[in-house]
Amino acid sequence: MSKRTDAGKFHSVTRRELLKLTPLVALGAFAVPQLQKPLLKAGLGFSDWTSAKLFRSGHLAPTFDNSDLTAFEKFPINDYDVDDPGVDFEKWTLTVSGAVQKPGDYTLAQIQSLPRMRQNTRHVCVEGWDVIGRFGGARLSDFLHMIGADTTARFIVVECADNYYESLDMATAIHPQTLLCYEMYEQPLTREHGAPLRLQIPTKIGYKQAKYLTGLKVTHILEKVGYWEDQGYSDFYGL
């Protein structure tokens, strides 16, 4: 524009400048009911993709002194259905299937024959609270070795006695702090905390750490992601 102009020309210049803001209208797509769901799914998917990229297999979650532990009585009990799905410990086995050399039923004794790890780590709930607990169990990676799992497969899927289900990416599954947990505070896992066996994963949000495990499958394809994920929560939710 020249240094001097008349009102009409100035008006057309400003109108043109205003029209340059039209990309803003694209955000309005989020207000369209039919588009909102796929857009938010894509957004969450991008966050999950970034999360998977940010995950470092060699990076350990912070561990804590015994003096930092939340008292066992104050460790929250969260489940989607019942505190105790009534598992029969005498008959309990973990049913292994999928891309493994040795599928079948595994007893708790077999899992406990693997080296026992104990760790004081932070348990973070998607709701926003967190506690520091002491957990003990076998490394999932050791168990995967025991069953001859194909660790080039992408996912581990678990089924639970309360019909909860979850899945894990392989990188997290073979992380050294990912446990098949059968102990809390050096005592056998109690029923409301997921006895006889649960996942304990300090690099994941709480809802991915399924309790009352009954089945474990190694797979390349996911049919469903997890109980909460299939309702709209993040698939990956790594911490």
Add this chain to the structure above:
Amino acid sequence: MAIRTVTIDEPKTGASTQAVYEHPLVVRLCHWLNAVALFVMVGSGLQIFRAFPSFGAKIPQKDLIDWPKSLALGGWLGGALQWHLTFMWIYIATGVVYLVYEVFSGNYKQVLFVRRDLPGVWPMVRHYFFFGPKPPPWEGYNPLQKHAYTSAVALGILSVLTGFAIWKPVQFSWLAWLMGGFHLARLWHFLIMWALLAFVFGHLVMVILHGWNNFMSMLTGWKKDVSSE
């Protein structure tokens, strides 16, 4: 960037006014995209907060406030997280583009609050809040304005850093540690939101007080009637 001014002749009245090009397109786009993103982040953030409206222990849980659902976005925790984890990328991207532009264009000098602006803050505060005399006009933004805009950018950066500390407390454990731990990071994230809202409130009041031409400059880039200020 050289300042672009223009004299507009009004053919009917014969009067003429001055206009100045204040806000380049990239700044205007970032401003409005960021404003929408901030609105969504606050709304969905408050819905996320509703899931555990406390900063203490889970057991026994002491709720801080029962934030009304009608003043939150997302409907439920999962929905709010979808909004939050989608719009955070727009929030971050527009912030980064704006900052990069400001640095490389040199425009940051107009708004960056520096040490020599310090003595000018109090007279402006006295003028705005305590009916003090109006200080002589400043070239460009006044010291209080610079302080407000610089603080808003700093708060924006802190909101992202505290957010990452609570979203990724393992991968960015150093960030959570810097903020005094996971618990405090969550509290900072919440308090920074209120500080940003306080800025937005002050900003909107000033926009209303400064009138239509000032508001339009954030839409068209051009601010009319500069001389009448």
